Every structure is written in C-alpha cells, then in structure tokens.
Amino acid sequence: MKKIEAIIQPHKLEEVKEAIKAIGIDGMTVSEVRGHGRQKGHKEVYRGMEYQVDLLPKIKIEIVIPAARLDELIRTLVASARTGKIGDGKIFVYDVAEAIRIRNDDRGEGAL
Amino acid sequence: MNSIAVPGVRETLAVRAAEVEHRVRSAYTNTRFPSGVALTATGGFGRGELFPYSDVDLLVVVESEHQIAPIKPALSEFLQTLWDGGLRPSHAIQTVNYCVTDHEDNLELTISLLDRRRIAGDPEMYRWLDQRFRAYLSKRGAAIADRLASHANARRAKFQDTVHHLEPNLKDGPGGLRDLQTIRWLAALNPRVPAPDLSAAFEFYAGLRVRMHESAGRDQNLLSFDVQESLSEHPAELMRDYLRHARAVDQAARRSMESAKPREGNLVERFHDWRSRISNTEFTVLRDRVWLRSPASLDRGLSLFEFVARHELRLAFDTIDRLSGRGPETVWEDWRALLSLPHAGMGLRAMQESGVLASAVPEWSHVDCLVVRDFYHHYTVDEHTLVAIDSLETIQDRRFADLWAEIDDPAIVRFALLMHDIGKGSGHDHVDESRRVAHRVLERLRTPENDRATVEFLVAHHLDLSTIMTSRDLSDEATAQMLAERVGTVERLKRLAIMTYADISAVNPNAMSPWRLEQLWRVYLLAHSELTKTLYTERIHDAPGERAGFLEGLPTRYLRTHLDSEIAGHVELAGQLESRAVAIEIVHERGVYRLTLLTRDHPGLFAAVAGAISSFGLSILKAEAFSNAHGIVVDTFTFSDPHRSLELNPPEVDRLRGIVRKVVEGKLDAAQLLRGRPKPLLPSRGARFEPRVQLNNFASETATLIEIVAEDRAGLLYDLTRAISSAGCNIEVVLIDTEAHRALDVFYVTVRGEKLDGELAKKLRATLLAACSAS
Numbered sequence: 001m002k003k004i005e006a007i008i009q010p011h012k013l014e015e016v017k018e019a020i021k022a023i024g025i026d027g028m029t030v031s032e033v034r035g036h037g038r039q040k041g042h043k044e045v046y047r048g049m050e051y052q053v054d055l056l057p058k059i060k061i062e063i064v065i066p067a068a069r070l071d072e073l074i075r076t077l078v079a080s081a082r083t084g085k086i087g088d089g090k091i092f093v094y095d096v097a098e099a100i101r102i103r104n105d106d107r108g109e110g111a112l
Numbered sequence: 113m114n115s116i117a118v119p120g121v122r123e124t125l126a127v128r129a130a131e132v133e134h135r136v137r138s139a140y141t142n143t144r145f146p147s148g149v150a151l152t153a154t155g156g157f158g159r160g161e162l163f164p165y166s167d168v169d170l171l172v173v174v175e176s177e178h179q180i181a182p183i184k185p186a187l188s189e190f191l192q193t194l195w196d197g198g199l200r201p202s203h204a205i206q207t208v209n210y211c212v213t214d215h216e217d218n219l220e221l222t223i224s225l226l227d228r229r230r231i232a233g234d235p236e237m238y239r240w241l242d243q244r245f246r247a248y249l250s251k252r253g254a255a256i257a258d259r260l261a262s263h264a265n266a267r268r269a270k271f272q273d274t275v276h277h278l279e280p281n282l283k284d285g286p287g288g289l290r291d292l293q294t295i296r297w298l299a300a301l302n303p304r305v306p307a308p309d310l311s312a313a314f315e316f317y318a319g320l321r322v323r324m325h326e327s328a329g330r331d332q333n334l335l336s337f338d339v340q341e342s343l344s345e346h347p348a349e350l351m352r353d354y355l356r357h358a359r360a361v362d363q364a365a366r367r368s369m370e371s372a373k374p375r376e377g378n379l380v381e382r383f384h385d386w387r388s389r390i391s392n393t394e395f396t397v398l399r400d401r402v403w404l405r406s407p408a409s410l411d412r413g414l415s416l417f418e419f420v421a422r423h424e425l426r427l428a429f430d431t432i433d434r435l436s437g438r439g440p441e442t443v444w445e446d447w448r449a450l451l452s453l454p455h456a457g458m459g460l461r462a463m464q465e466s467g468v469l470a471s472a473v474p475e476w477s478h479v480d481c482l483v484v485r486d487f488y489h490h491y492t493v494d495e496h497t498l499v500a501i502d503s504l505e506t507i508q509d510r511r512f513a514d515l516w517a518e519i520d521d522p523a524i525v526r527f528a529l530l531m532h533d534i535g536k537g538s539g540h541d542h543v544d545e546s547r548r549v550a551h552r553v554l555e556r557l558r559t560p561e562n563d564r565a566t567v568e569f570l571v572a573h574h575l576d577l578s579t580i581m582t583s584r585d586l587s588d589e590a591t592a593q594m595l596a597e598r599v600g601t602v603e604r605l606k607r608l609a610i611m612t613y614a615d616i617s618a619v620n621p622n623a624m625s626p627w628r629l630e631q632l633w634r635v636y637l638l639a640h641s642e643l644t645k646t647l648y649t650e651r652i653h654d655a656p657g658e659r660a661g662f663l664e665g666l667p668t669r670y671l672r673t674h675l676d677s678e679i680a681g682h683v684e685l686a687g688q689l690e691s692r693a694v695a696i697e698i699v700h701e702r703g704v705y706r707l708t709l710l711t712r713d714h715p716g717l718f719a720a721v722a723g724a725i726s727s728f729g730l731s732i733l734k735a736e737a738f739s740n741a742h743g744i745v746v747d748t749f750t751f752s753d754p755h756r757s758l759e760l761n762p763p764e765v766d767r768l769r770g771i772v773r774k775v776v777e778g779k780l781d782a783a784q785l786l787r788g789r790p791k792p793l794l795p796s797r798g799a800r801f802e803p804r805v806q807l808n809n810f811a812s813e814t815a816t817l818i819e820i821v822a823e824d825r826a827g828l829l830y831d832l833t834r835a836i837s838s839a840g841c842n843i844e845v846v847l848i849d850t851e852a853h854r855a856l857d858v859f860y861v862t863v864r865g866e867k868l869d870g871e872l873a874k875k876l877r878a879t880l881l882a883a884c885s886a887s
Binding site: 009010011013014032033034055056057083085087 | 584585625626631
C-alpha cells in the first residue's frame with residue numbers, strides 16, 4: 001500500500017476531487033494548510049507598507065491506495081492540479097506498513 | 113409547531129409513573145423492612161413524570177443513624193427485585209436530620225426533595241420529614257435558590273451557555289428540560305422568582321424525549337443528527353421548533369437565575385449606583401439594566417436601543433415585558449444612529465430579545481430560528497447574523513482591524529450584515545432574495561439613494577470574495593480584473609472585505625481559521641492593487657449624454673466614486689465657470705464639512721487650497737482631485753472642525769469661501785496665511801512612528817504613484833503638495849485619507865505628461881520625507 005500526500009492550490013481542490021472520484025477512488029483526507037516551497041513568500045505592498053507574505057494558503061490531500069494504483073493516481077492528480085505556474089504544488093509518496101479499520105478490525109487493502 | 117409532540121404526553125408519563133409506583137410499592141411490601149422507615153419518591157418519579165428509561169429516584173428515610181445498618185439486607189433484596197423487574201432504581205438512605213441540613217456537596221438531595229412523594233413505609237416518618245423539610249425551606253429557601261442558580265450556571269457553562277448547538281442535549285443543555293425544572297424549583301424556593309407558564313415547551317420536549325428513549329432503548333438525551341433524522345422527515349423544521357422553545361426557556365431561565373441571586377456586595381453596588389447616573393428623563397438605569405420612564409418612547413425611533421448600545425447596558429425584564437408585541441415606527445436615520453455606535457451589537461441583541469427587531473422589520477421573522485442543517489453552520493440564521501455583527505467589535509487581526517477603522521460609515525456595513533441572509537429559507541437563491549428584501553426594507557425606511565445603493569450592493573455581492581477565495585486562481589490576472597470590475601471602487605472593496613470577514617467568522621467559532629484569513633487578505637490585496645492600478649489613471653472618453661463635455665478626460669474612478677446626484681452638482685458648478693473663474697460649494701453633513709471646488713487647473717492649486725483650509729484650524733480628513741480634458745479640476749476636501757469655529761460662527765463659512773477664492777485666484781499666499789497658525793500638538797512619543805514615502809513607476813501606465821504614510825498634523829497636506837508642485841510635478845490624482853493620527857496619502861504625478869525619472873524621484877522622495885518630519 002502507498003500513501004500519497006499532495007499539496008495543491010486551493011482553487012484546484014474541486015477539480016482534483018472530481019478527477020480522483022472519476023477513477024474510482026473515494027477515500028481521502030483534505031486539510032487547509034499554509035506553507036511555502038519554491039514559490040517562497042513574496043512582498044506585498046499595500047498603501048506604502050510592505051507585508052512579507054511567507055506562508056501561502058494551500059490544500060493538502062492525503063490518500064492511501066493499493067500500490068498497483070499508484071501510477072494512475074499520480075497521473076490523475078498531476079493532470080487535474082496543474083496550471084503550469086510556480087506554486088502548483090507537490091506530491092509525496094510513502095510506503096504504508098498496515099491499515100486497520102477500527103470498526104471491524106479489517107486489515108490491509110481490505111481496510112482501505 | 114408541536115408537530116412532534118406526542119398527544120397527551122403528560123398522561124403517558126403519569127401512567128408510566130403510576131405503573132412503576134405500583135410495582136415499587138408491592139416490592140416494598142413483599143420485603144420485610146423494619147418499622148420506622150419511609151420510602152419516598154423524589155425527582156422525576158416524585159413529580160409523577162417518568163420517561164421510559166429514566167432512573168427511578170428513591171429515598172429511604174429514617175430517624176437516626178443506627179437504623180441505617182439494620183435496613184441494608186432488606187434494601188438489597190428490595191432493589192434486586194426492582195432490577196429484575198427491569199427498572200433502574202437510583203436510591204439513597206438518609207436521616208431526617210441530614211435531609212434538613214445544608215450540605216455543600218449535596219445540593220442534589222435538597223433539590224430532589226422538592227418533588228418528594230410518599231410511596232410506602234411508615235406514614236408518621238414521612239409526615240415528620242415533610243414537616244421538618246417545610247420548616248427548613250421557609251428558613252433557608254432563598255439561600256438554597258441562590259446555590260441552585262450557581263449550580264445551574266455551572267451546568268450551562270459546560271454547554272458554553274448557549275442554546276445554539278448542532279446536536280443539543282435535550283436534558284441538560286441551556287434551554288432544555290433541566291432549565292425548565294430549575295425555573296420551577298427556583299420559584300418554589302424563593303417567592304421573588306417569577307413562575308412563568310412554559311408548559312408548551314415541556315410538552316414538546318417530553319414528546320421528543322419519550323420517542324428518543326423508546327427508539328434508543330436507553331436514556332438517550334442527545335439530539336444528534338441521526339436522532340433528528342429518525343424523528344422527523346423535516347429535521348430542519350424540527351430543530352427550528354426545538355430552538356424556538358429552547359430560546360424561550362433559556363431566556364426565562366436566565367431571568368429566574370438572576371432573580372434568585374441576592375444583591376451584590378457594597379463595592380460593586382456602588383459602582384452600579386454610579387452607573388445609574390446615566391439615567392435621563394426617558395430611561396432609568398439600575399444595576400446596569402434599563403427601565404422605561406415613559407412608554408411613549410417606544411412608539412417612535414430606536415432611542416431606547418441606542419441608549420442600550422451607547423452605555424453597554426441590558427434591558428430590565430420589566431422593560432422586555434412592556435415591549436412585547438410593540439413595534440416602533442422607524443426611519444433610516446434611527447437605524448443609522450444606532451448602527452454607528454461601536455457596541456451597536458448590544459442594541460440589536462436587546463431588540464432581538466424583546467421581539468422589537470421582528471416587529472420593526474417584519475421580514476426578520478423569516479429567519480427567526482431558521483436552521484441551516486449541516487456540520488459547518490453552527491448557528492441559526494438570525495443568530496449567525498447577530499454574531500457576525502458582534503464579531504466586528506473584536507477583530508483580532510491587525511490588518512482587518514485597520515480596514516474596519518478606515519470605514520467611515522460603519523452603519524452601512526452593519527445594516528448590510530443585518531440584511532445579508534434575510535432571504536434564506538425563501539426557497540429561492542438567498543443572495544438575490546436578500547437583496548430584494550433589503551431593497552424593500554430600505555425603501556420603507558426612506559433611505560437616501562446613496563446609502564441604499566451601497567447596502568444593496570454589499571448584500572448582492574456578499575459571497576463574491578469568499579467564492580473567489582476558494583475557487584479562483586489568485587495568481588491569474590483575469591481573476592484580479594474580474595474582481596475589480598465587479599467591485600468597482602476601493603471603498604466598496606473595503607466594506608465587502610470586512611463584511612466577508614464578519615460573515616465567515618460567524619459561521620462557527622472556528623470558521624475564521626488562519627488559512628481563511630490569509631486567503632481573504634490575499635483576495636483583498638489582489639483587488640485593491642488592481643483597482644488602484646487602473647481606476648485612477650484610466651480616463652473617460654466619449655461618455656454618452658449631455659455631460660460628455662464635462663466628463664471627457666476625467667479618471668474612470670470619478671464615475672465610480674460619485675453618485676449621479678453629485679455629478680449633477682459638479683456639472684452645475686462647472687456651468688458657473690462661464691461667468692467666474694472659481695466655483696465653490698461648502699456643505700455641512702454628518703458632522704463634517706465638504707468643500708467642492710471647480711476651476712481651471714494651474715500649478716500649486718491643490719496645495720494652495722489645502723493651505724487655506726488648514727489656516728482656519730480645520731483638519732482635512734479626505735481629499736480628492738480630478739482634472740478633465742479641458743483643464744478643469746474638481747477638487748473635494750472633507751474636513752472636520754475640531755475647534756467648532758465654523759459651527760459656532762456661521763459667517764466664518766463665507767469667510768472661508770472668500771479666502772479659498774482669493775488663494776485660487778492668486779490674490780493671497782497660502783504660506784502667508786499659515787505663518788500665523790500655532791504649532792500643532794504632537795501625539796505622545798510612544799504613539800509616534802517613522803514616516804514612509806514610496807515612489808512607484810510600475811503601478812500605473814501613465815503616472816508615478818507616490819504613497820505616503822505619515823503622522824497627521826495641521827498643514828501636512830499643504831506641505832506635501834507644495835513640495836510636489838515645487839519640484840515641477842503635476843498632480844494628476846490625489847487620494848487622501850486619515851486614520852487616527854496617521855495620514856495615508858496617495859498621489860499620481862507626472863512631469864510634462866511623463867513619469868518621473870530616477871534622479872527626480874530620488875530628490876522628491878527626500879523632500880517629501882523632510883516635509884513629513886517637519887513640525
């Protein structure tokens with residue numbers, strides 16, 4: 001099993017959710033996060049005052065899937081989240097040792 | 113209402129209690145208890161109100177301590193019989209003495225005995241208990257009531273002291289069954305406490321609770337989402353009914369608890385007495401509550417609520433009673449006066465509590481207790497609206513707090529918030545419907561065109577910023593353009609941003625997360641920079657209609673910041689220029705003066721007028737300057753009169769007009785006029801800050817943008833504009849604002865129609881900085 005963690009632009013959330021649902025993946029965790037990568041912060045000038053904006057609002061999506069579906073999911077994510085500009089975000093992939101459904105103790109891929 | 117109530121629910125409860133009583137009595141008789149023991153029903157069982165899965169409260173009463181141990185074997189046998197019969201007894205053994213003594217940690221016993229009833233055992237023992245307990249109450253009743261009120265407060269605090277919960281607890285939550293009982297107990301304990309009739313609420317709750325117990329098969333009291341759905345096909349309607357009852361009970365419970373509290377100690381009382389000095393001919397203030405002296409003050413206007421908001425008071429219960437069903441006749445000026453006050457929210461709360469809000473604005477009843485049923489919306493629509501308005505008083509974020517402070521007509525924003533969701537529950541798109549309702553209400557209040565248009569705009573667009581926040585690419589230029597197009601002016605943008613801030617904050621206590629706050633600010637900045645980039649320098653060409661000549665060449669912003677009536681006034685003033693060189697108009701409204709001046713542009717003009725105004729000791733709050741293609745300038749100065757020299761000496765207005773005219777015509781030198789003025793008082797050292805001057809050649813396509821933030825002082829604007837004129841620069845557009853001691857000045861300047869070059873920009877910046885610091 002693999003876990004992907006994708007950081008995307010807030011306005012792309014709906015599109016990404018639709019695309020993932022379309023390939024039959026339903027479970028995901030979405031959080032509102034702030035951070036910066038290469039987009040870095042930037043300075044905003046507002047009425048003569050400079051504001052350093054160093055943490056930009058982003059959306060984090062976490063999904064755990066069977067390893068066999070990883071490539072398909074990544075392709076879908078990239079296609080739906082891309083605008084081609086700096087700040088589009090990143091996808092990280094992790095190995096998952098075990099998954100347990102709390103309700104009935106199902107294990108492994110059956111718990112996903 | 114009461115669609116859920118089980119018919120004859122009281123009978124159901126009584127029948128169940130009678131049946132249980134029968135079983136308890138026979139179990140008691142079949143067990144060999146020693147003599148001198150009385151079996152007493154207390155609590156719900158004592159009242160004869162037994163819910164299907166409620167505990168059966170029993171108290172075994174004896175005369176002395178040594179009787180307790182010998183009873184135990186019989187008691188266990190007795191209880192076991194009840195358990196085996198499927199009942200859930202909750203029992204205690206106490207001596208009569210214990211029952212009629214104060215116990216710091218056992219108030220529950222005293223309270224449960226208020227609903228005592230003999231079931232079985234020694235009648236003499238019960239009579240003895242009854243007699244002693246009555247005597248105890250007559251001596252200690254008021255003190256027990258006081259403690260009960262404190263307990264109730266602590267219980268309610270666990271539910272944040274509010275009826276607004278998505279999944280309320282029917283029994284212990286504020287406005288629930290326990291509050292209903294508390295109201296009754298307090299009235300029984302202390303004759304000063306009122307005993308209102310809330311039987312409709314009781315029957316509604318009891319009907320719900322019986323069905324909840326039956327379907328859960330246990331003592332279920334949480335009205336969870338699932339339970340709501342299982343109880344009704346229209347859970348939102350069910351919850352609306354629930355909340356209507358809960359609010360009435362909550363209000364009655366607060367009243368009872370307050371009446372049960374003894375008067376405060378000396379020091380506090382003295383403070384309240386001191387507060388009572390704000391009493392006037394219409395209202396009496398006692399213990400921070402407002403009583404009415406003449407009922408006539410209720411029929412017209414909102415002066416009572418203005419008084420409440422101004423002094424941060426609450427209505428006396430007596431006042432609420434007298435207000436019931438009354439709706440004062442109001443006009444826009446009444447609302448403006450109330451909603452301009454910093455604690456306007458308190459006034460609106462008092463209106464809501466007394467029902468006056470719904471009678472003054474009947475449309476308000478559409479959203480009364482209206483439930484938006486999802487996990488996100490914590491409050492009913494009416495409560496959400498009031499929370500939104502309250503949230504303006506406690507803006508934590510510095511940037512939004514500043515923005516709010518800059519808005520000079522807070523009443524407009526508050527009124528727009530009051531209307532923003534009023535169309536919910538109509539079945540139509542709520543934004544559209546809210547705007548329609550707002551239009552109707554504003555017409556009825558005879559609101560001036562200007563204010564009405566702004567409120568309607570804010571209501572119609574109140575979701576725009578939050579939609580853009582989450583669904584548009586903020587780095588896309590098209591987003592910025594679309595937003596600027598839609599909002600039109602910086603003034604509107606500010607109001608909309610503040611309104612969005614309040615709206616989001618009032619969805620639930622955690623809705624305004626740092627994430628959303630940052631997103632909203634980004635959207636604001638985006639629109640702000642787009643608006644300031646184009647609106648000031650983009651010019652009007654070939655406007656339709658007969659005003660075309662006057663409008664030709666004025667910045668687009670001019671159209672966006674002036675009402676039709678104002679433009680008509682300017683066109684009329686422009687007409688006067690055929691016979692004279694300068695047209696001046698001075699008006700006094702809403703506590704400030706506004707001077708409008710039209711004349712042929714010439715170098716140093718703006719500085720000269722600013723200087724002339726300052727020389728009268730007047731304080732310039734805002735200023736704008738626009739010029740059209742024919743070289744005619746429209747300058748507007750808004751200023752306050754801190755020494756009341758114009759207000760107390762009307763001829764001074766004419767003198768001001770004359771002086772401005774002479775300065776414009778070059779017959780008087782502004783510098784000369786200012787020489788005689790006393791030095792301004794500077795704010796304390798701690799409040800001072802470094803001035804900033806920024807020149808920017810990228811913000812506009814045709815002009816250099818100069819942004820200045822400096823400590824405000826008399827004559828500052830004159831010094832700054834003279835410095836710009838002296839450097840040979842032409843001021844294309846001016847936008848002056850002040851906020852507390854800070855002056856926020858924006859100039860678009862050119863030199864011979866071009867932007868400033870590096871060398872000149874550097875020199876001018878140094879000169880301007882020096883002017884900011886000069887005193």
